[in-house]
Structures are given as structure tokens and as C-alpha cells.
Amino acid sequence: MKNQESLSITILDKEYRIACPAGEQDSLRASAEELNRKLNEIKNKGSVIGTERIAIITALNLCHELLNGRAMQAEHSELNDRIDSLSEKIDSSIREIKLS
Numbered sequence: 486m487k488n489q490e491s492l493s494i495t496i497l498d499k500e501y502r503i504a505c506p507a508g509e510q511d512s513l514r515a516s517a518e519e520l521n522r523k524l525n526e527i528k529n530k531g532s533v534i535g536t537e538r539i540a541i542i543t544a545l546n547l548c549h550e551l552l553n554g555r556a557m558q559a560e561h562s563e564l565n566d567r568i569d570s571l572s573e574k575i576d577s578s579i580r581e582i583k584l585s
Contacts, residue, residue, distance in 0.1 A: 496521050497536060
């Protein structure tokens with residue numbers, strides 16, 4: 486494990502030792518904190534019982550958020566392309582008017 490460092494994180498009151506690429510500790514720690522926050526959010530609602538079920542529901546929610554974010558990025562990319570195209574048409578029309 487070249488350039489790997491060991492990091493201790495706590496998830497649902499359990500400590501885990503994780504191998505982490507050098508320089509990525511802060512990012513992994515922040516990810517663990519966010520995961521722990523989401524797990525506790527589901528746990529504290531009380532509608533899901535059992536650590537495994539809490540983990541599965543949380544994972545499902547995170548995947549859903551990720552896929553929705555990707556879909557929104559694709560939509561924004563399409564809109565930006567359309568705006569760029571319209572902007573080019575406007576610029577072209579303005580140049581034609583100036584040349585007339």
C-alpha cells in the first residue's frame with residue numbers, strides 16, 4: 486500500500502481503521518462525518534430499525550441524491566450549450582447588422 490496512511494473514523498458509534506491515500510485524510514474524514522450524519526438522521530427518525538437496514542436506506546438515499554445531481558448536471562450542460570448557441574446566433578446577427 487504505497488502512499489497510504491491509516492485513518493480512524495467513527496460510524497454509528499463504531500470505530501473503523503481505514504487505509505487512505507496520503508493527502509486525502511480530510512476529505513475522507515468529511516465523507517465519514519456526512520455519512521454518519523445521514524445514518525443518524527435515518528436512525529433518529531425511528532421508522533427504520535436495525536443497523537443494516539439503516540445503512541441500506543442511507544445508501545439508497547445517497548445514491549438517489551448522486552444520480553439526481555448527475556441528471557441535473559447533464560440538464561445544465563444542455564442548457565448551457567443551447568445558451569452558447571443562441572449567443573453565437575445573436576453575435577452573428579449583430580455583426581451582420583453592423584456590416585449593413
